[in-house]
Amino acid sequence: MILPPQHPLSAGRTADSRLVRAYRGERADAVPVWFMRQAGRSLPEYRELRVGTRMLDACLDPAMAAEITLQPVRRHRVDAGIFFSDIVVPLKLVGVDVEIQAGRGPVFGRAFADAAAVADLTAIDPASLDAAAAPISDAVARTVAELDGIAPAGGADAAASATPLIGFAGAPFTLAAYLAEGGPSKDHLAARTLMHADPGAWRDLMHWTAELTGRFLRAQVVAGASAAQLFDSWAGALSLEDYERHVAPASARALSFVHDLAYETGATDASGAAVTRSVPVVHFGVGTGELLGAMRGVGADAVGVDYRVPLDVAAERVGAGVPLQGNLDPALLAAPWPVLEQAVLDVLRRGRSAPGHVFNLGHGVPPQTDPAVLTRVVELVHEASA
Template sequence: MILPPQHPLAAGRTTESRLVRAYRGERSDTTPVWFMRQAGRSLPEYRELRVGTRMLDACLDPAMAAEITLQPVRRHRVDAGIFFSDIVVPLKLVGVDVEIQPGRGPVFGRRYADAAAIAELTAIDPASLDERAEPIREAVARTVAELDGIEPATASGASDGSGGATPLIGFAGAPFTLAAYLAEGGPSKDHLAARTLMHADPGAWRALMDWTADLSGRFLRAQVLAGASAAQLFDSWAGALSLGDYERHVAPASARALSHVHDLAYATGDADASGEPATLAVPVVHFGVGTGELLGAMRGVGVDAVGVDYRVPLDVAAERVGAGVPLQGNLDPALLAAPAPVLEDAVRDVLRRGTAAPGHVFNLGHGVPPETDPAVLTRVVELVHEAGA
């Protein structure tokens, strides 16, 4: 499917952005940078806005979700916004009983750890998300409209004068992470319920994974069609798996989720070898926590770039994912509280190791800790832009 002409990629507003070029494996004037969980508790403006509003209510309020997404872009001058949402939002939208409890995380009204419970859950048609996702589409559209007026920053902090817009990244939880929460009924340290189910009842497990894959895929697709210029699949808990279990029981579902966005493309304005209008697919990135042994398999599910957590140096990750694959990452979030010289050396080390990949998007190796000083994040952005230039 060719994106409509008003889409930021189709209109050329984000096509040559640092982020999109890096995901294509290209280098630009400097290394692009954004942070996972950049929109959130580390910002005083976020905490002020969220007073009295529950997390999922904030995610489903288009004006609030858009404003939260934009806050770190305005403050830090990062090269991308990441859509403010939560991995359980699509579950909530289709009627699953789930709430996010402060200090604990997603908690479900029941567990889905046996064939009967999973049959009941998967009776919900994932396609029903399409008509219930209007708050998501509206929030993305609001965000993109504001991002159109925010040009990328130069190393000095001023707009670079390119006339381009800051791109938005769409976001969804990977099937395994959703399934892990559903099987446990909430957070878990070892995800034992999910791992047991995949071996004890492979049929029920496959049904659960196919269902979560289609739900996540449709959630991602809705964001891209509404204006996101890239899509990230986030697998928080895949690091609990062996490579064999990942390849057999998880990777097919992740590939299925991403199949919902693989057909989305935009015209480049050029012609291909046959004389037909040339197109490029919307870039897709996959990130997981503790997935150093899975990086090659994660690349294999059909992504353009691979996110790397802080446990594996980027030059080592480049060898594991294979030649020609752009990388994203991977400063240890703990370093944000380190003395300035230590942090600056670490930033430069990540940038140096990132040259092992054809394209590099600087990020943390996991999310921004809530207690992070926002001024430190702004300084990291400046360092990346200065050193990358």
Template sequence: MILPPQHPLSAGLTSDSRLVRAYRGERSDVTPVWFMRQAGRSLPEYRDLRVGTRMLDACLEPAMAAEITLQPVRRHRVDAGIFFSDIVVPLKLVGVDVEIQPGRGPVFSRGYADAAGVAELTAIDPARLDEASAPITEAVGRVVAELNATPPSGGGAAGSNEPGSTPLIGFAGAPFTLAAYLAEGGPSKDHLAARTLMHADPGAWRALMDWTAELTGRFLRTQVLAGASAAQLFDSWAGALSLADYETHVAPASTKALGFVHDLAYEIPDATGDAAARATRSVPVVHFGVGTGELLGAMHDIGVDTVGVDYRIPLDVAAQRIGDGVPLQGNLDPALLAAPWPVLESAVREVLERGQSAPAHVFNLGHGVPPETDPTVLTRVVQLVHEASA
């Protein structure tokens, strides 16, 4: 499917941005940078806005979700926005009983770690998400409208000539991470319920993964169709798996989820300048997992353009494990954001240097921004990344 002409990629607003170019393996004038969980608890303006509003309610209130998404773009001058949502939002939208408890995370009314529980879940048609996604479509539309109306900041790099507008990244939780929460009925340290179901009842496990894959895929597709210029799949808990279990019991579902985005493409003028001759490019897709140093090659093989790397493995080592030609994203240890500036500056420069091992690099953290982070430090890191890489 070709995205409509007004989509930021099709309109040329984000197709040549630093971020999108990096995701397709091209280095631009400076290294692009954004932060996982850049929108949220580290920002005082976020905390002020969220007073009296529960997390999932904030995600489903379009004006609020859009404002929260935009706050770090305005403050830090990052090269991308990441849509403010939560991995359980699509579950909530199709009627699964889930709430996010402060200090704990997503909690369900029950666990779904047996065939009966899986049958109850999979009786819900994932296509219901399309009918319930109006708040997501509206929120993304609001974000994109502001990003398109505001010239890019240049990220603080002197003499920057950044084209177009700042792209928005859509995101969703990977099928395994959703299944891990569902099987346990909430957060878990070892995801034992999910891993047990995987082997004790492979049929139920496949049904659960097929269902979460379709739900996640539809959620990603909704965001891209509404105006997101890239899609990122988060597999927060894949690091609990062996490589064999990941390849056999998880990768097929992640591949299925991304299939809902892979058919989305945009047209660009031919390199000769002939407006009548147009080439097509697919929407860039990123895959990130926590503790997945042993899975990086398999994570790329599900069909992604860029692999996100957590802080446990250096980028040059990750590049060797994944293979040539794959752009990387990451991977500053979030703990360093609280270190003295000389220590942090040295670590940022080291990440940039190791990122040279890949054809292109998007600077990010190796996980999310800690809530106690001083926002001025993040702004300063963005400036350093742009100036040091220019």
């Protein structure tokens, strides 16, 4: 599917932004930077806005979700917005009983840890999300309209582009891990048990979560997101063999919902046909140092790396020519500035081993982070990499 002419990529507003170029494996005037969980509890304006509003209600309020997405872009002048949502939002939209409990996370009305429960869940048609996703599409459209007027800080490349929005979704395994347990877990034992005890039920669960989260990601891109990130929070609990056999096919299926989305560049080839590019996809997982090559293999254009593996080592693991994203340890945000500064510079240095690099954290922004520190890191990344 060719994205419509008004899409930010098709219209040229974000196609040559620092972020999109980095995901293509190109170097711009400076390394782009954004932070996972940049929108949220570290910002006083977020805490003020969220008073009296539950998390999932905020995610499904288009005006509020858009405003929350925009807050860190205005404050920090990062090179991308990440859509404010939660991985369980598509589950909520199709009628699964789930709420996010403060201090605990997603909690379901029941666990889906056996064949009968999985059959009940998968009786819900994932395609029903398409009609239910209107609040998501609306929120993305509102966000993109505002981002069109915000250019990232500094440099000719930034000034020439609008700030792109990244679409966000949880990977099939992470969704399945929560569903099988009925809530958060430290070891994801219920999911890993179902995987081996009843492979048929596991395949059904993974196919269903792949279809659902793939449609959720696609809705965001069609509505205006310029890139897509699949976030596998809990894949690090798996061996490489289990990941490749029981998880990778579902992640590939989820990403297939974005792979057919493309935009015309405005150029033509030797035959006169319009040249198109696909929407860039980045895949990130936590504790996945042993899985990096396999995670790239599911169809990612770029791979996010957590703080446990240096970027130059990660570049060897994913193979030549793969852009990387990451990977400052979030704990360093509370360190003295000279310590943090040297760590940022080290990440930038190691990131040169990849054809393209997007500076980020190796996980999300801690809630207690001083926002001024994040702004200072953005300035340092832009200045040091210019």
